[in-house]
Amino acid sequence: MAYSSQNYEASKGAKAKPNGQCDILGEKTATKTGLDILYTSRIDSNVTNEDVEKKISLLKHLLEKDPKAADLKWSLFVAASNTYRFDSCLKPFPPMYIKNEYKDIEALRRAIESVPPLPVICKELGVTNAYQNYGETIELLYWVLLRLRDPYIKSVQKEGYNSILRKVPLEVPVAAPNLIFQVVSAKQSAAEEKWNSSAKDHSTFYAYHGSRLENFHSIVHYGLQQNMCKRSEFGKGIYFSSELGVSLPYSPVGYGWGGSLLGSEISCIALCELIDHPDIKRGDSRDNAQNMLSDSVGGRIPDKYFVVTNSDLVRIRYLLIYTQDLHSTSTTDNTGFLAWFKQHKLLTFVLGYVVLLASVGLTQNKQVEKYYRLFIQKAGFE
16 A cells, blocks of 8 residues: 555554653554464563664664665565455464454554655654654564564675576566565575475476465465465466566566555566476476376476476575566655656646646737737748
8 A cells, every 4th residue: 555644643653651661552462373473573562672772773774775675575565465365365474463363454454554665764763762653663564574584585786687587598588577686595494404405416497486466475485385376277286487478477567565666566476496306397398297297187288387296396586576667766866857747747737737728828819919920020930
């Protein structure tokens, strides 16, 4: 949802206590249940100043270090929150909005609406009493961007785009992504260690996977899961392709977050590394055991397709982002005459309409016509 200045007051969710602690108004606490929660963190009723200062410092550092990566991670979270399928897409779910095993999605959506654009909140974090003004926003951003730190997302420099795209040589030309982000596992990631162990005696290769935008919050944190894939024309499994153009239609443009630097409407493609294992069926194989699944209703797997029946063989390495409304973080691009018109499109349209009406009116005025003819004569055009 787009950020509105009217929602600033809604984010002022904390009050200072005389003893140097803070209370969060309208807080939601989570019980330790079997729900899909990666961490048991919650907004505590007693948050010390030391904890608050540490959270603000870490959050500010992250937003300054890699603003686009933070923006993407937050946008994926917002997209998952706003879909009607949030129960399956919004995993992990922020535990501070769970009470008695009930996911209070409406309270979460209200909190999301009150979050300013990340450059704004980054600036506000340096102001005294930032937590009193933006307590709930800080807690939510901290949970999404820092507590969910495995894996983490980081921006790739433009110079490195070609080397990444060359990991899967394309035969059919296709539009290049606007942005590429790397998905990096933590040093002591159990999932990464398990994958590396499985890959010891096998080679690996890269392929693309397309999915709806709201699915990527869960995909990034839990990986691609076979039971979540609905497509089964050529058998049950996770579908990949060696052609970016084949995967793109499965990643339609989705609505992320209105305050995003990347633009509110984006599409996302996962570039994954796969272990070359018999559990991966491939269309370019001449072996019937490798190019067809027993439950296939469409026959053999088409060329340039791969179907994975074991999700442990896949790791997401990069996210390719397509957007038509990429905002620059530099101030030079946001100033000047043209930038003003871009930021005030409705006012520009109204002014243009007024000028048009004035022009039509003046052409019908006899006095104006008289002076116009006099000007033409003086200028020697007649």
